[in-house]
Amino acid sequence: MSLKIRLARGGAKKRPFYSIVVADARSPRDGRFIEKIGTYNPMLEREHPQRVVLNGERAKHWLSVGAQPTDRVVLFLANAGLVEKPAFRETPKKSAPKAKAQERAKLEAQRAAEG
16 A cells, blocks of 8 residues: 555635645545644745644654655655755756747847847
8 A cells, every 4th residue: 555645625615724644545635544644724824833733753654654745745844854855846948938039038138228
């Protein structure tokens, strides 16, 4: 059984509130879970102490057993000092503007600087 540490959504419409849960990877997002190890309230300010509440001891246990956290939960665990912060991924060059669009942008910048 592969385990995931992920968010389960709760709260009202347009007022999200998430539980940080350990669940079987096959179970639905808001469905059956094994244990609730914390909460996340995105409606609060970033510095608010109740924005992310996490039981670090239980999170360590589940990580040692082999549970895989999702991307968002990895950030919470990294901020709590339980795992390494994920490496910052650069924007792919493929999504950058093509040559002609870059030339146009340079010309527009020059025109704006002149007048």
